[in-house]
Structures are given as C-alpha cells and as structure tokens.
Amino acid sequence: MAPTSGFEEMWRDLAPVGRSASSGGYFRQPWTTAESELRSWFAEECVARGLAVETDGIGNQVAWWVPAAAAGRRGVLTGSHLDSVLDGGAYDGPLGVASALAAVDTLRARGFEPDRPIGVGVFVEEEGSRFGRACLGSRLVTGATTWDEARELRDRDGVFLADAVAGAGLDPEAGLLSLDRVDTFVELHVEQGRDLVDRDVAVGLASEIWPHGRWRFDFAGQANHAGTTRMEDRHDPMLTYAMTALAANKQARLAGQRATFGRLSVEPNGTNAVPSLVTAWLDARASSDEALATLVEAVERQAHDRAERDGTRLDVTAESVSGSVAFDPDLATRLASLGGWPVIPTQAGHDAGILSDAGIPTAMVFVRNPTGVSHSPDEHAETVDCLAGVEALADVLAELARRRDPA
Amino acid sequence: MAPTSGFEEMWRDLAPVGRSASSGGYFRQPWTTAESELRSWFAEECVARGLAVETDGIGNQVAWWVPAAAAGRRGVLTGSHLDSVLDGGAYDGPLGVASALAAVDTLRARGFEPDRPIGVGVFVEEEGSRFGRACLGSRLVTGATTWDEARELRDRDGVFLADAVAGAGLDPEAGLLSLDRVDTFVELHVEQGRDLVDRDVAVGLASEIWPHGRWRFDFAGQANHAGTTRMEDRHDPMLTYAMTALAANKQARLAGQRATFGRLSVEPNGTNAVPSLVTAWLDARASSDEALATLVEAVERQAHDRAERDGTRLDVTAESVSGSVAFDPDLATRLASLGGWPVIPTQAGHDAGILSDAGIPTAMVFVRNPTGVSHSPDEHAETVDCLAGVEALADVLAELARRRDPA
Numbered sequence: 008m009a010p011t012s013g014f015e016e017m018w019r020d021l022a023p024v025g026r027s028a029s030s031g032g033y034f035r036q037p038w039t040t041a042e043s044e045l046r047s048w049f050a051e052e053c054v055a056r057g058l059a060v061e062t063d064g065i066g067n068q069v070a071w072w073v074p075a076a077a078a079g080r081r082g083v084l085t086g087s088h089l090d091s092v093l094d095g096g097a098y099d100g101p102l103g104v105a106s107a108l109a110a111v112d113t114l115r116a117r118g119f120e121p122d123r124p125i126g127v128g129v130f131v132e133e134e135g136s137r138f139g140r141a142c143l144g145s146r147l148v149t150g151a152t153t154w155d156e157a158r159e160l161r162d163r164d165g166v167f168l169a170d171a172v173a174g175a176g177l178d179p180e181a182g183l184l185s186l187d188r189v190d191t192f193v194e195l196h197v198e199q200g201r202d203l204v205d206r207d208v209a210v211g212l213a214s215e216i217w218p219h220g221r222w223r224f225d226f227a228g229q230a231n232h233a234g235t236t237r238m239e240d241r242h243d244p245m246l247t248y249a250m251t252a253l254a255a256n257k258q259a260r261l262a263g264q265r266a267t268f269g270r271l272s273v274e275p276n277g278t279n280a281v282p283s284l285v286t287a288w289l290d291a292r293a294s295s296d297e298a299l300a301t302l303v304e305a306v307e308r309q310a311h312d313r314a315e316r317d318g319t320r321l322d323v324t325a326e327s328v329s330g331s332v333a334f335d336p337d338l339a340t341r342l343a344s345l346g347g348w349p350v351i352p353t354q355a356g357h358d359a360g361i362l363s364d365a366g367i368p369t370a371m372v373f374v375r376n377p378t379g380v381s382h383s384p385d386e387h388a389e390t391v392d393c394l395a396g397v398e399a400l401a402d403v404l405a406e407l408a409r410r411r412d413p414a
Numbered sequence: 415m416a417p418t419s420g421f422e423e424m425w426r427d428l429a430p431v432g433r434s435a436s437s438g439g440y441f442r443q444p445w446t447t448a449e450s451e452l453r454s455w456f457a458e459e460c461v462a463r464g465l466a467v468e469t470d471g472i473g474n475q476v477a478w479w480v481p482a483a484a485a486g487r488r489g490v491l492t493g494s495h496l497d498s499v500l501d502g503g504a505y506d507g508p509l510g511v512a513s514a515l516a517a518v519d520t521l522r523a524r525g526f527e528p529d530r531p532i533g534v535g536v537f538v539e540e541e542g543s544r545f546g547r548a549c550l551g552s553r554l555v556t557g558a559t560t561w562d563e564a565r566e567l568r569d570r571d572g573v574f575l576a577d578a579v580a581g582a583g584l585d586p587e588a589g590l591l592s593l594d595r596v597d598t599f600v601e602l603h604v605e606q607g608r609d610l611v612d613r614d615v616a617v618g619l620a621s622e623i624w625p626h627g628r629w630r631f632d633f634a635g636q637a638n639h640a641g642t643t644r645m646e647d648r649h650d651p652m653l654t655y656a657m658t659a660l661a662a663n664k665q666a667r668l669a670g671q672r673a674t675f676g677r678l679s680v681e682p683n684g685t686n687a688v689p690s691l692v693t694a695w696l697d698a699r700a701s702s703d704e705a706l707a708t709l710v711e712a713v714e715r716q717a718h719d720r721a722e723r724d725g726t727r728l729d730v731t732a733e734s735v736s737g738s739v740a741f742d743p744d745l746a747t748r749l750a751s752l753g754g755w756p757v758i759p760t761q762a763g764h765d766a767g768i769l770s771d772a773g774i775p776t777a778m779v780f781v782r783n784p785t786g787v788s789h790s791p792d793e794h795a796e797t798v799d800c801l802a803g804v805e806a807l808a809d810v811l812a813e814l815a816r817r818r819d820p821a
Contacts (some may be wrong), residue, residue: 094682136684198642199641201443216643229792230790232606233699234761234784236606245678246663252653265645268652270684275439276677278546278676279541381642
C-alpha cells in the first residue's frame with residue numbers, strides 16, 4: 008500500500024485545482040476538467056488507503072473500508088462534495104471529503120477495528136452551479152429526482168446535462184450508487200455562519216436545515232431605444248426587477264429570514280437599449296415551511312404589483328424547493344455528547360439533507376468558520392480547527408461503526 | 415453595368431442577414447460573419463452602379479459617383495451604418511445605406527448630372543454594441559478617437575479590437591477613410607421617437623442631437639452564502655445597484671430627460687451567493703450639457719449614499735460622453751424648405767453628430783417610425799414612408815450637388 012497523505016498534505020494537493028488566478032476563488036463546476044481532476048485525486052487517495060473506489064454513471068464516488076469483522080453488514084457513510092459555486096471558497100465540500108479520508112487514517116492509527124463498514128463518498132453537483140439543481144447527485148441517488156427529468160436540464164451555454172455527463176466520459180446507463188448498505192450518513196462541513204465563533208468552539212453538530220428554494224422570476228417588457236423613448240412610454244423590466252430585489256431584501260430583513268437575488272440574465276443586455284427581458288433567481292430560506300411560503304408570496308405580490316405599474320409581465324417558476332430537514336435528534340444528541348459539542352441549525356442545503364429526507368439516519372459535523380463567510384474566495388477555516396474536525400469525525404465514526412447489537 | 419436593385423429589392427436582400435430566428439431581431443455586430451456579409455452586399459450594390467468602392471483598414475466603406483463635370487471637386491457624402499445593437503431592428507442604420515443607393519438611382523432616373531461628386535458611405539461599429547464605444551468608425555476617421563486608444567478596447571469575450579479587426583481580414587495599417595473631399599454629410603435614418611407621427615408627416619430634418627453618454631458603475635461588495643449570511647451582515651452590491659436603477663429612472667422622469675440601465679454583469683452570478691461585483695452601464699441623455707451633468711451627478715450621489723448604507727463601494731467611469739450637437743441651422747432650414755419638412759431634435763447619437771463635431775456641415779433626414787420603437791425587433795417603418803425618404807434624400811442630394819458658386 009502507498010503511504011497516505013495527511014490532512015494538510017491533501018489540502019495542499021487540492022489547493023490549485025480549479026483556482027482562479029485573479030480572484031483566488033474556485034471554479035469547480037461538475038463535468039469539467041477541474042472536477043475530473045478532483046475525481047482522479049479522490050480515487051488515488053482511496054487506492055493509497057487500500058480502498059477500492061466505485062464511480063457511478065454520473066460521477067458520484069464511494070470507497071468502503073470493510074474489515075473482516077464488518078463483512079456483510081450495513082455501515083456508516085461519510086463524505087461531502089468536491090464541486091464549488093462559481094468563484095467559491097476552498098472549504099465548502101472538499102473539507103468534508105479530505106476530513107473523511109483523514110478520519111479513516113486516524114482510526115487506523117488508533118488501531119481501531121470497525122464492526123461495521125465505513126464508506127467515504129463524494130456526491131456530484133451539490134451546489135447546482137451549472138445545472139441550477141442543488142444536490143443533484145444525491146437527489147438522483149435517492150430517487151428524489153429522476154434521470155429522465157434531470158437529463159433535460161441545460162447549463163447556461165445550453166448544454167444538456169446528459170451531454171455534459173457523457174462528455175466527461177461517464178455513462179448514466181451504467182447505474183447509480185446504491186445506498187442499500189448505508190446505515191447512517193455523516194457529513195462534515197465548514198460552518199457557513201458564525202454560531203461556532205460566537206460559542207467559541209471549533210466543532211458542532213447540526214440540528215436542522217432551514218427550508219429553502221430557488222425561484223426563477225422572468226420579467227418581460229419591451230425592448231426600445233434608451234435615448235429616444237420617453238420615460239413614460241417605456242415598459243422596462245429592469246425597473247420591475249430592481250424594485251423586486253429591494254423588496255425581497257426588506258421582507259427577509261423584517262421577518263428575520265433570508266432572500267437573495269444573486270443571479271441575473273438580461274436580454275439583449277445592450278447599453279443603449281431598454282431590456283426586453285430580465286430573468287433573475289430568488290434564493291429564499293426561512294425557519295419554517297410556512298415562513299418560507301409567506302416570504303416568497305410577499306415578494307411575488309410586490310413584484311406583480313410593480314409589474315402592473317411598469318407595464319411589464321412577470322412569470323415565477325419554482326425551480327427547486329426543499330422543505331425543512333430535521334436531522335435525527337437522538338443521533339445528534341448521542342454524537343454531540345462525545346465531545347460536548349453544541350447542536351446548531353443551518354440555513355444551507357447539503358447532501359445530508361437529501362439523505363435524511365430519504366429516511367437514512369443522518370448527522371452533520373460543522374467546523375468553525377472565523378468570519379462566517381462562505382460561497383466566496385474569502386471563505387476560510389483555521390488548520391487547527393480543521394484538524395479538530397478530523398478528530399471529531401473519527402470519534403463519531405468510531406461510535407457509529409462499533410457494534411452495539413448482535414447484527 | 416449590371417441592373418441595379420430598387421429599394422424594395424435591396425431591403426429583401428438585407429432581411430435575412432444576421433437575423434435571429436427566435437426573436438426576429440438582428441445581431442449584426444462589427445467584425446463578425448454577419449457584418450462581413452453586409453460589407454460584401456454593399457460592395458456588390460456599388461459595383462452594380464458602376465461605383466468603385468473603397469474599404470478602409472477597419473471596414474468603413476465609401477463609393478463616389480464622380481461625373482466628368484464634378485471631377486476634382488469636393489462633394490456630398492451620404493450614408494449610415496449596417497451594424498445593429500444586440501437583437502436590434504432592421505431599419506436603424508441599413509435604411510440610410512439602402513436609401514443612399516436608391517437615391518443615386520433616383521437622381522440618375524431623373525437624368526440629374528451632379529456638379530459635385532456624390533459619395534455613398536458606411537461607418538463601422540456605430541452602435542458600440544461590441545466594443546462599447548458608439549460611432550467608433552466615424553470617431554476614428556475624424557480623429558475623435560485614435561487607433562492607439564481604440565486597439566486596446568475589448569469585447570465581452572475579452573477579444574481586443576485590434577484582433578477582431580485583423581480576424582475580419584482587415585489591416586488598420588492600410589489607413590483610414592479620408593474625409594478631405596467631403597464638403598457636406600447627410601445621413602438618412604429611421605426616426606427613433608414619434609415626433610413625425612405626431613406631426614403626421616413621413617419625413618423630417620434634424621436640428622440637434624441631445625448630449626448623451628455611457629457611464630460604467632462598478633458596485634463592489636462581498637461574496638457570501640445566500641442562505642447562512644444574516645441580512646444585516648451582508649455587503650450586497652445588488653441592492654446598491656437596484657436602488658440606483660430606480661433612482662436613475664426617477665431622476666430622468668422628474669427632469670424630462672432620459673436615463674437607462676440596460677446592460678449588467680454580475681460576479682459570480684450564482685443563485686446561492688451574494689454577489690461580489692455588479693457592473694452596470696448608465697445611458698443618460700438630456701436636452702443640454704448642463705442638464706446631463708446635473709442628471710448624472712444626481713444618480714451618482716444617490717448611488718454613493720446607498721453604497722455607504724449597504725457597506726459596498728462604487729466606482730463610476732465615463733466611457734463615452736458626447737456633448738450637444740447642433741446641426742448647421744442654415745443648412746437644415748435650406749434643406750427643410752425643399753419639401754416643407756419639419757426640423758426636429760433627436761436623443762439618439764449618430765455618425766452625423768461625429769462628422770458635424772469635426773466641422774463638416776451636416777444634415778440628417780428622418781423617416782417616420784409609426785410606433786417610435788427602436789433598438790428592438792419591433793422597430794418598423796412603412797415601405798411607403800421609406801420610399802418617400804428616398805425621394806427626399808434625392809432632392810437633398812440634388813440641392814447639395816448643384817454648383818452654386820464657381821469652384
């Protein structure tokens with residue numbers, strides 16, 4: 008067996024992949040060269056640990072450690088994703104994958120022999136940065152989204168998902184990862200808020216994921232000359248959009264929830280033309296399903312009112328909506344007690360939420376983020392906290408892979 | 415000599431070039447295949463009329479009709495442009511070129527023998543749709559912009575102007591069109607407002623072009639997670655932009671001027687990320703240089719105030735500003751009297767403004783636009799009005815090419 012890389016060495020190996028020289032951020036979109044390089048990196052790290060890696064038809068990966076005592080049993084899967092948002096940070100996703108591999112090393116160094124298999128996995132297109140559907144890999148594996156539905160998705164250049172997957176040398180007909188042998192799922196992730204900073208601890212467990220979703224707002228008006236068209240004769244969808252973006256912010260602020268317009272597309276997008284079409288995506292999250300519905304309804308209502316005033320038209324399409332996810336509370340309590348870690352909620356979606364929704368007992372381990380900044384080149388975690396995360400994950404896996412009952 | 419095409423036949427020939435099947439609008443960006451096709455079309459039409467066409471080092475074209483009696487004299491140039499805004503209309507530009515050729519036919523059919531040369535010309539990149547600098551061809555020819563400055567401009571894909579020009583098989587070192595022999599310039603153009611509709615006439619002359627310009631607004635904030643970042647912790651440049659777009663509209667409306675944000679670029683433009691950067695272009699126009707300065711200052715001030723509130727940063731760069739252009743008033747009065755045509759202002763920039771600024775006596779002929787819509791697939795003019803425009807342009811050229819003094 009080849010010598011394995013420690014966490015810090017793995018982290019250095021990952022650092023340059025898909026990194027923008029100008030911003031320092033990452034562009035690790037699924038089924039691109041950068042992501043294919045990451046898939047190879049993961050496979051090599053697994054092989055170096057003597058773990059046979061299995062890559063499914065869309066690029067999800069898993070490698071199982073099955074000592075003789077664990078053979079034939081269902082086991083605990085840990086891992087995360089390697090893709091990034093556009094110009095994202097280094098930690099969101101890869102931290103969970105590198106920590107999973109390092110935790111296996113830690114358990115082995117401790118001489119721990121699991122009674123159940125321990126798997127390390129990677130899910131594709133978690134961010135939805137290319138095809139607009141977050142957690143696409145885990146959704147397909149759990150059946151939350153079907154391949155027939157997904158294959159028709161297109162990226163911003165009009166490429167079909169099916170063609171992107173085929174272009175990466177993968178074949179969905181070869182089948183998807185089976186979760187049949189997964190007894191429990193654990194995802195380690197950098198925290199994307201400042202709860203752990205406020206509590207002055209390096210590690211925490213997740214209680215729940217807020218309900219959240221993406222809605223596409225198509226504001227249609229009439230293209231016209233920006234100079235000669237009197238202001239009162241215009242049907243300018245940019246105005247309807249602008250008011251809607253401000254309204255979404257205000258509604259979320261007042262309600263203590265979240266609403267963001269971070270992605271926009273303008274037609275024809277010419278300086279001297281009133282636009283014909285502005286398409287904008289609302290990302291909204293709230294502390295309950297009802298609060299989310301109320302928030303989105305309020306934004307839609309204000310947008311429609313303004314569209315009437317501007318003489319524009321508005322169509323709203325829900326592209327993906329995820330209800331509230333409550334992680335198994337007994338599991339969270341049991342695992343939190345291992346290190347006296349706090350149990351905190353998150354507003355971010357994760358593959359863990361999809362697996363939990365599919366009925367798999369699931370937990371998340373968070374690692375402190377000193378600024379709370381995420382989805383940004385500025386995202387950061389201290390190495391000492393990352394190493395504490397590896398230790399915590401090893402403790403969690405040891406607890407879960409210990410036979411508690413005669414199976 | 416080949417038989418020449420009449421106006422309607424030329425119009426049919428032009429109809430499919432660069433037309434979008436989905437919107438019906440035109441994408442005739444400079445130094446692209448569509449534009450190269452238009453350049454060939456123009457050259458063929460000139461040759462069919464026995465006019466030798468000269469193409470300069472960046473693609474401006476001119477063909478002179480020089481009867482024996484006119485040899486050695488300075489003459490009248492007429493023409494317009496063939497490029498379009500993104501998803502633009504059929505008439506803005508090409509109407510002036512096809513009408514110029516048809517007016518030559520009309521003069522010849524009338525048996526008219528000019529005492530001065532009559533030239534038909536085409537200027538490149540009038541719309542600034544690719545390199546952001548409106549009237550680039552005429553600016554280079556008049557020296558208002560230098561080649562050393564222009565060659566460094568980049569399009570949205572990062573292509574340098576110099577490379578785009580070379581890629582179209584042109585060589586700027588070969589020199590630019592000379593305007594030395596141009597005594598007077600006349601540009602026929604579809605009207606882009608509804609003055610002629612309101613006055614119930616098919617043709618008008620231009621009095622002036624409103625001062626106008628393009629300003630780039632760079633709103634910089636901090637990229638962050640759209641779900642986990644509390645609303646109060648954000649530095650979201652989209653909010654600063656949205657308020658600025660609404661403020662620009664309101665300021666222009668109150669002042670009876672024009673302000674438009676029709677072009678936008680967002681970084682990283684991801685649904686689940688607060689943007690790090692929103693770049694937006696303000697197109698502003700006003701009835702006087704002072705009113706324009708006041709309008710832009712008011713928008714900038716409100717934008718800066720909001721940036722302070724949002725914790726974002728704003729940089730404003732004037733990309734091109736054209737002062738008021740008053741066309742030669744005696745010339746306009748003299749030409750208007752030929753047909754009893756009204757003399758009206760326009761808010762749109764034209765190559766005619768650049769040539770007028772360069773000290774060349776210049777006039778514009780407008781053709782009625784029934785809806786006033788322009789820079790849009792919906793732009794339209796009735797054929798009967800276009801033919802009236804050709805007759806009017808022929809009358810204007812006859813007046814200008816008649817020897818009035820012993821030269």
